[in-house]
Amino acid sequence: MNLTKTVCPYCGVGCGVLAGADGTIKGDPEHPANFGRLCSKGAALGETIDLEGRLLTPKVNGKDADWDETLDLIAEQFNTAIREHGPDSVAFYLSGQILTEDYYVANKLMKGFIGSANVDTNSRLCMASSVVGHKRAFGTDTVPGTYEDLEQADLIVLVGSNLAWCHPVLHHRIAAAKAERPNMRIVNIDPRKTATTDLADIHLRIAKDGDVALFNGLLAHLADTGALNNDYIRDHVEGGLPAITQARLDDPSESGLTPQELSDFYQLWTSTQKVVTVYSQGVNQSESGSDKVNAILNCHLATGRIGTPGCGPFSVTGQPNAMGGREVGGLANMLANHLDIENPDHRDCVQNFWNSPTMSTQAGLKAVDMFQACADGKIKALWVISTNPAVSLPDADGVAEAIKKVPFVVVSDIMARTDTGDLADVLLPATGWGEKDGTVTNSERRISRQRAFLPVPGQARPDWEIICDVGVRMGWKDAFTFASPAEVFAEYVALSSASADFGRDLDLSIFADADYANLIPTQWPKDGKRFFADGGFYHPDGKARMLPVCAPTPCEGDGFILNTGRNRDQWHTMTRTGKAPRLGAHLAEPYVEIHPVDAAKLDITAGDLIELSNPKGTSVLRALITDRTTERQLFAPMHWTRQQSSKAWVNNLASSVVDPFSGQPASKNINVTARRYGASWYGYAAGLNPISPDCTYGAISRTLTGWQGEFAGLDAPENWEALARDLMDIGQGDVSEVRDNTGQQTRLAFHDGDQVIGLFFISPKPVSLSRSHAVSLIGTETPPLLALAGQSGADQPDPGATICACLNVGVNTLRQAIADGANSVDALGDATSAGTNCGSCKPELARLLADFQLPMAAE
Ligand SMILES: Nc1nc2c(c(=O)[nH]1)N[C@H]1C(S)=C(S)[C@@H](COP(=O)(O)OP(=O)(O)OC[C@H]3O[C@@H](n4cnc5c(=O)[nH]c(N)nc54)[C@H](O)[C@@H]3O)O[C@H]1N2
Ligand SMILES: Nc1nc2c(c(=O)[nH]1)N[C@H]1C(S)=C(S)[C@@H](COP(=O)(O)OP(=O)(O)OC[C@H]3O[C@@H](n4cnc5c(=O)[nH]c(N)nc54)[C@H](O)[C@@H]3O)O[C@H]1N2
Ligand code: SF4
Ligand SMILES: [Mo]
Secondary structure, three states: OOOEEEEOOOOOOOOEEEEOOOOOEEEOOOOOOOOOOOOHHHHOHHHHOOOOOEOOOOEEOOEEOOHHHHHHHHHHHHHHHHHHHOHHHEEEEEOOOOOHHHHHHHHHHHHHHHOOOOEEEHHHHOOHHHHHHHHHHHOOOOOOOOHHHHHHOOEEEEEOOOHHHHOHHHHHHHHHHHHHOOOOEEEEEOOOOOOOHHHOOEEEOOOOOOHHHHHHHHHHHHHHOOOOOHHHHHHHEEOHHHHHHHHHHOOHHHHOOOHHHHHHHHHHHHHOOOEEEEEOHHHHOOOOHHHHHHHHHHHHHHOOOOOOOOOEEEEOOOOOOHHHHHHHOOOOOOOOOOOOOOOHHHHHHHHHHHOOOOOOOOOOOOHHHHHHHHHOOOOOEEEEEOOOHHHHOOOHHHHHHHHHHOOEEEEEEOEOOOOOHHHOOEEEEEOOOOOOOEEEEOOOOEEEEEOOOOOOOOOOEOHHHHHHHHHHHOOOOOOOOOOOHHHHHHHHHHHHHHHHHOOOOOOOHHHOOOOHHHOOOEEOOOOOOOOOOOOOOOOOOOOEEOOOOOOOOOOOOOOEEEEEEOOOOOOOOOOOHHHOHHHHOOOOOOEEEEOHHHHHHOOOOOOOEEEEEEOOEEEEEEEEEOOOOOOOEEEEEOOOOOOOEOOOOHHHHOOOOEOOOOOOEOOOOEEEEEEEOOOOEEEEEEEOOOOOOOOOEEEEEEEOOEEEEEEEEOOOOOOHHHHHHHHHOOOOOEEEEEEOOOOOOEEEEEEEOOEEEEEEEEEOOOOOOOHHHHHHHOOOOOOHHHHHOOOOOOOOOOOOOEEEOOOOEEHHHHHHHHHOOOOOHHHHHHHHOOOOOOOOOHHHHHHHHHHOOOOOOOO
């Protein structure tokens, strides 16, 4: 079969994929990011490319509309707002998930033609602190690391990164390197235990935001033990002394670690030349995010551990094109192609190159401020492209209200219903992954082609083309007439030579004569060229800066701190991964991790619901009682939205506290109070039709046979059948009801003829039954009594929550295999086939093996 070479649309690892129109998905053995391997999300891509739920025509005020009229309307509304209220009354909010070509033209339109810099992106929530840290230290936003460095390092320090779940193929590459060189050491710095911790030799359970104290302590230790690289500092670094003096003032114990833990870590770091420090959102998403980055960079600069194989700081990017967006200058405080908006020479150069009528002269609104300006009535026209701010920004309900206040809102998405799309005046159908062409840059600066392998559905159009069409209609025909993404790419590459002339890092000259159609994955500035080995930084004097940073004062509250992040098998707001039943089966319901001691204090037992609240809002989530989190620290995933839940979008609780330098929200640090949610009834539903989450408590997900939902309420409804029909969208159909002796448990089965179309189980306690068994009955001709028999699927073995998403192996099956003698990850693979496809679940298999001896009380 003819397979197309493309790249995965999820994380910043940027794995190569071979894809076919029939849904065939394979890892590309030739792609240097993954050499053929994919994680569970990548492997399930074939299940997410169907057209269910897609937006296929433009819509104006909810009604299908014609493309030409819609584009005219957008151009007219934007032009009117600019004429009446000035260029800063309009804004674009973009995403690290659009392609470089999309990003380039959107940035060009706003900064060079509309003349405002109100173009920001969800990278503000993701990479902004790293960008600040890099620019302060290096003079540009340069990421010097490569994936091979990770394999060559003798010590990898993972700070605030759950690599096993969030960059699984990189995690696998590290695990494989460690298996080959068992002396390699891995330190994981994270307040919780995660799947990543399981690979680590040392887990440092740092206190919230203790990172600056920890790395300042390291810098002081390096200075005190004669471990600085004085030659490197003399030749290539400014600011060493003030940084070290400041570092000495901090008390490393404010990291929450014991003196023994600190000295073990400091000694290991000091005595190992080849150190890579990988960091991600535990660093960036913090009020002290930028300072955390510089505290880490200081240690690498002070020892010259940068720019040589197996060495260096490495901020891994989250989204597939987070890096490309930074390169084109998609953030409100950048210009284009790593040039600076505040620098008049840079501005003139870009303006000449674009031949543009105007050029914004100062930074625009950063994401949180942009939506505040919406709330304040200052933004008259807003265009959101490929991101879901009504879920992913802090104070999500406030953001939704702010969007409602904007007189004219355009949302470009691939899906018909999203929490943000639901607020739009105009919805634009974008072509999605597999349907469009362009380039993305991964975490190691490697540019790869995304290629179309599917027909364009309905009237969808690629984002770059929609943006250019609007630019042309706003009056800038010459600047926005491109025949193809290849032409956009060529212009972007040409502008980067100007950037190189200014002595900036972004030099794409190797792409000048590139054969776009057949472009092979290529790292800039040149495969194999390293940044910074011999200095060569981008401050005017060519030197790097060590920056004095001081640890934030630890704040002691008496409530709980809610930390947030990701699940292995879901991507952000689940618009795509939520379609794949086998991905949903890993962790099907919104949950909050709570320590057993806190659970006991709050009288919470397994299966209970927990209500989290603060002055911003309330969320209700299922309790997951585990010592993976510590006392008074909760953790909840960010994935659930208003589409799948009644109360589980956690950003509802987040306040808009940001890092003062980067404007990045402190998404990992939310003050809440917690209590047991006093439900008087709990329900579970499995059905053929889409189920609604619209209940006092409700959360739904896809299954292999349709949909399922978890429900609960404070008061029992008068009529269970009416509630069930309503939630499960069952108008017609016979119902059969079974009650237990006490009359407290009710079970309903709905049939259409002989076919089971819905099952609903109600109980005064959390419903205990085999979900997978109930799901398997939907669509079959099982008679009512049999369908409702037995508390837990009668005699059916329950495979339990899915651990291996590729081969659908559940936790109970795995426990049984361990009980039967499987004593290693490989043996579990032989016995159950778990972990033998993509391997993303191997950390969890290892954990199951490790935990097996323990009493299984909590589960
Ligand atoms: N499966 C999956 N993978 C993804 C994504 C996804 O949605 N799903 N999204 C992608 C994107 S856009 C991104 S940005 C990346 C994010 O990738 P990661 O940053 O690895 O993931 P997170 O779960 O957000 O957070 C990482 C860890 O930071 C820890 N942390 C919290 N506070 C602190 C602190 O004060 N100090 C330290 N040292 N650690 C702390 C948390 O406990 C958490 O385990 O993942 C990418 N990959
Ligand atoms: N509490 C908390 N909040 C967080 C985080 C956290 O850790 N904790 N992490 C933050 C981070 S790092 C990130 S990156 C953000 C992510 O948050 P968002 O960017 O808001 O989340 P996504 O679900 O990825 O949104 C992408 C949207 O683009 C649509 N889409 C997909 N492909 C295309 C396309 O080709 N064109 C168009 N036009 N649309 C498309 C999808 O259907 C979806 O609606 O969340 C941030 N918010
Ligand atoms: S690690 Fe997984 S999600 Fe990330 S790019 Fe590779 S296959 Fe896609
Ligand atoms: Mo991100």
